[in-house]
Amino acid sequence: MQATKLSGFFVVAIISAFLLMDSQAWAKEEAVRHGSASQPNVTATEIKVVYKVDLEQLAKKLPGRLMVYRTSPDQGGESQMEAVKKFFGSESNMVVDMQKASGGIFAADLNRLWARVPGFNDEVPPLNRKQILAATATFLYEINGNPQEKTVRRFSTDSVELTDKEGKQKVLPLGANITYRRILNGYKVIGPGGKIKIFHDSEGMVAGYLRVWRSLKAESVKPLIGVFGARDEFNKNPLGDTLLADISEVNVNNITLAYLERGINQSQNYLQPIYVFDCTAFYKGTEKAEGTRYTRYVAALTKQPEPLWQEGEEYKSDRRRKALPRQSSKVQKMSDESSQPTSPFTLEDKDPD
Amino acid sequence: MKKTSILAVLFLLGGMATSGWCDADREVAVEWINICNPCGNNDLSCRDDVAVRFYNILRDNGYVGLFNFGNSLAWESDFKEPGDQNWIDKADIALHADHGNRCRFAFGNTTHDDCRLWADEAGWGNKDLEWIIFDDCSCVQHDFQWTCWEDAFRGLHLIASFDTNAHDMCDRGEYFANKLVDGWTLMQAWFYAAEQTEGAGTFASVMGANKGSISPASDHIWGFGSQSADPYPADSYWCSFHDCD
Numbered sequence: 001m002q003a004t005k006l007s008g009f010f011v012v013a014i015i016s017a018f019l020l021m022d023s024q025a026w027a028k029e030e031a032v033r034h035g036s037a038s039q040p041n042v043t044a045t046e047i048k049v050v051y052k053v054d055l056e057q058l059a060k061k062l063p064g065r066l067m068v069y070r071t072s073p074d075q076g077g078e079s080q081m082e083a084v085k086k087f088f089g090s091e092s093n094m095v096v097d098m099q100k101a102s103g104g105i106f107a108a109d110l111n112r113l114w115a116r117v118p119g120f121n122d123e124v125p126p127l128n129r130k131q132i133l134a135a136t137a138t139f140l141y142e143i144n145g146n147p148q149e150k151t152v153r154r155f156s157t158d159s160v161e162l163t164d165k166e167g168k169q170k171v172l173p174l175g176a177n178i179t180y181r182r183i184l185n186g187y188k189v190i191g192p193g194g195k196i197k198i199f200h201d202s203e204g205m206v207a208g209y210l211r212v213w214r215s216l217k218a219e220s221v222k223p224l225i226g227v228f229g230a231r232d233e234f235n236k237n238p239l240g241d242t243l244l245a246d247i248s249e250v251n252v253n254n255i256t257l258a259y260l261e262r263g264i265n266q267s268q269n270y271l272q273p274i275y276v277f278d279c280t281a282f283y284k285g286t287e288k289a290e291g292t293r294y295t296r297y298v299a300a301l302t303k304q305p306e307p308l309w310q311e312g313e314e315y316k317s318d319r320r321r322k323a324l325p326r327q328s329s330k331v332q333k334m335s336d337e338s339s340q341p342t343s344p345f346t347l348e349d350k351d352p353d
Numbered sequence: 354m355k356k357t358s359i360l361a362v363l364f365l366l367g368g369m370a371t372s373g374w375c376d377a378d379r380e381v382a383v384e385w386i387n388i389c390n391p392c393g394n395n396d397l398s399c400r401d402d403v404a405v406r407f408y409n410i411l412r413d414n415g416y417v418g419l420f421n422f423g424n425s426l427a428w429e430s431d432f433k434e435p436g437d438q439n440w441i442d443k444a445d446i447a448l449h450a451d452h453g454n455r456c457r458f459a460f461g462n463t464t465h466d467d468c469r470l471w472a473d474e475a476g477w478g479n480k481d482l483e484w485i486i487f488d489d490c491s492c493v494q495h496d497f498q499w500t501c502w503e504d505a506f507r508g509l510h511l512i513a514s515f516d517t518n519a520h521d522m523c524d525r526g527e528y529f530a531n532k533l534v535d536g537w538t539l540m541q542a543w544f545y546a547a548e549q550t551e552g553a554g555t556f557a558s559v560m561g562a563n564k565g566s567i568s569p570a571s572d573h574i575w576g577f578g579s580q581s582a583d584p585y586p587a588d589s590y591w592c593s594f595h596d597c598d
Contacts, residue, residue, distance in 0.1 A: 095535070106545075114541045117561070117570035117591055156596040161497055165588045169497055174593050191552045192522075195598075210548065237395060241521035243490035245394050245452035245459040245469075263549045265524065281518075283454060292454075292491055294518035295554050312398055312523040315405035317385075317423030323439060 047238045048249040051231070055255075059227040062257055067185055068222045068305065069259075069271040071214040073103030076145075080105060083143040084209060097264075102193060103215075104264035108208035112201040114175070120164045124172045124202055127157060131204045136178045139198055139206045147196055147213070151180040152188060175207065176200045182213070187257050190276065191297075193268075194261030212264045216271060224300045227255060230275040233298045239281070240296040241309075248284030251291070252277055260297060266310050273300040274308065379575045380481070381411040382419040382444035384427035386451035386461040391425070392468035394459055399523035400450040403488050407448050407526030414534040415576055419444050427451075428465035434476045442480035445575055448526065453489025453514070456501035472501040478508025478583060484539055484574065487514035488525060493558040499592040506562040506590070508583040510569035513543040516556035516594050525550045536577045540570065544595040551597040558594050562587035 077098060084107045088094045092109040099106075118124050132155070140146045158174040180196040182189040189195075192212070199208035225233070234240075238250045256276045262268040275298040280291035299308055385404035387397050401423055412418045420440070422428070431440035432449070441447045452459040456472040477485060493499045493514040502512060525546045532542035540559045547557035561569050564584040570591070572580045 095537075106549075110537065110541060114544050114593075114595065115538070115571070117540075117568065117593055119563075119568070120589055120591075154598065156598065158593065158595045159495075160591055160593040161495065161499070162591040163497070163500060163589055174595075177596055177598075179598055192548070192550050192597075197548075239395055241397065241399075242518045243397070243452050243488070243515075243521060244518055245454040245457070245490065263522075263524070265528070265549065292518060293554060294490075295552075310523065312402035315401040315423070316421075317401070317405075317426055318421045320422065320426050321420075 047247055049235055049238050050249065050251045052251050052253050053255060055227050055231060058255055062227060062255075063224070064226060065221050065223050066187075066257070066273045066300070068219045068273070068301065069184070069216040070219045071216055071261075071268050071271050073100060074211070074213045074215055075103060076213060077103050077105035077211050080143045080145055080211070083145075087139060087142050087206070099265045101267045102212050102262070102264050104193070104210070104212035106208070106210050106264060108199070112205060112207035113199055114158075115201070115207075117160050117174070118162075118172050118202070120162045120168075120170055122172070127173045127176050127200075127202070128204055129155065129176075132176050132178065132200050135200065135204055135206050136198045139209070140196075143209075145196065145209075145211065147180050147182070150183040151196075152183060154179045154181070173202045175202055176204070182259075184216075184259055184271075187259060187273065189259045189261050189271070191260045192263035193266075194259070210264070212261065214261065214268065214271070219270070223302045224257075224273065225302055227275075229302075230255065230277075230298045230300065234275075234277055234296065238279070238296070239294075240298075242294050242296065244281055244292060244294060246283050247281045249282040251280045251282070253280060254278040257300065260308055262309065268306075270305040272305065272308075274298060275300050379411075379416045380419045380444045380446075381408055381416045382421075382441060382447045383408045384420075384422045384431065384441075384447075384449050386424055386427050386459070388424045388461050389452060389459065391461050391463055392459050394452045397451075397521045399521045400488075402523035403526035404448055404450045405526075406524070407486075407530045410527060410530035410534065411446070411574075416446075425462045427460055428462055429460045429467055429470050430465045432470045433466065433474045437475075437477065438480040441485070442477050442482045444482060446484045446486075447482060448486040448488060450488040450526070453487055453492040455491055455494055455498055458487050458489040458492055472505060475502070475505035476507045477505055478510070478585060480508075482508070483510045483569075483580070483583075484572070485509065485512055486529070486543070487512065488519075490515055490518045493560050493592060495556070495558070495592075495594055499558065499560050500590065502560060503562075503587070503590050506585065506587050508585045510561060510572050510581065510584060511539055512560045513539060514558055514560075515547070516558040517554060519547070519551055519555050519557075522550040533574050534577055536573060538571050538573055538578070540572075540593065547595065547597050553598040555597040556594045557597060558592055560590065560592040563589045563591070 093111040096107045156177045160174045162170045178198045197210040201207040258276050259271050260274045277296040383404035385400040387400045430436045457469045495516045529546035562584040567581050567584045569581040
């Protein structure tokens, strides 16, 4: 009798384990890619485009040809690693990442960078711009990180908005950023790369450092599509790859030339010029005609040596189920509350999958 | 007596397995839309990359994937009371990737129930959800426009999103997930991921609720650091912003 019961429980356990495995396998195998045929094929609402800039004038002003650069991973970041570690010190909760794709470096003291949100009643003194600029200068000097090329420097702030029980509102500083951007042939290098950025906490202390500064070698001067060519490209898809919903009208405030540098973990072989459309998007179906500023990049070369961005892959979605297979439990989670955050210190590339 | 004890242990193990106690306590769910035109927005190409890489990294690190619904299989009703309790609110961390705008985000399916989830339709955390990411434009905006999401916090800890426009960058989800499992706080990981994928004009935002001294501002995800208790009922709210240029 006991033996029968015992084997019965084993059967329950085996079936349970099978169900667990099966539900995961099912999710993976029964995949449906990119929706079903039942969806109506309605095209996205047409967006009205209004040019607030004189295109004729702009066409006369902007060049018809521009230098294209070969890029290679930055060698400067690696030589700064030891100095960065020394600056932050062994007592900080330091992380240092170096990415082979760009040679870029990211370092931070996680006890300081975006680490704390002040409470509504906390007294937080305003950011001291002079102190922050001085701290930046000291930091760059100590790590030998001052940019050697022509740059523009920008000061920006991070903030936190708070409400209390009575609905009172307050804005407090969270930190500040100093960003250096490279200037090539009079045009700024923009995008997630092409910057040296020093992050400060709300006390003005250096809290983090980012350098995505690929080495450049002049390749050759190439022809551009021109302002009107860029306009035609823009008009085909005014929002491009921005994630704005419900837009009925776009105003183009200005068009400039720039170079686009990819982010820290993306490979890039060429630094190529782009047209930067500075736009304001207006919502449809709302009473307020409020606008949202956005930028749209249009490739400037008549023949691109590579796409502006690395392209994505094909991923599958799960098949829909009527209900999820299991309940979750809080029991084990509670035991996690005592666990401490890890303090990673990695110098290697991270392979996501 | 001994046999009874063994049976009790086996019974417990069987029960744990069927209820998912052994491994199902940390759960992730994602919904993404590349085919956006049925709901009036332009199609995108990286929404699947953002969501599925995020999903897979968490699954590789001990999380159970509750669901990964894409395009027409991503439904607004999954995010809306009361149906959300069987879907999004059943996960611990969830990510939505499509278009967005002030106080709303979009879908590509017009029939379940409609094309937009508005802030006043959301109520999360009354089942399980602690953290939700809207990889969509302008959902959580500055100048206290983010307060439209306050009623969504029914146990929810944090919303991570954007104040301004953002771009369809394929690798944001993986940057974010990698830092979460490295033990960074959710706010640090989100600002880092935005910093590495955006440029001039983009501000990332993270909104949270507080209950007295309970603040989730330094929350790590389950298994990778500490978390606050559920800040519910919340008595104050905050929203932090990072300039990505």
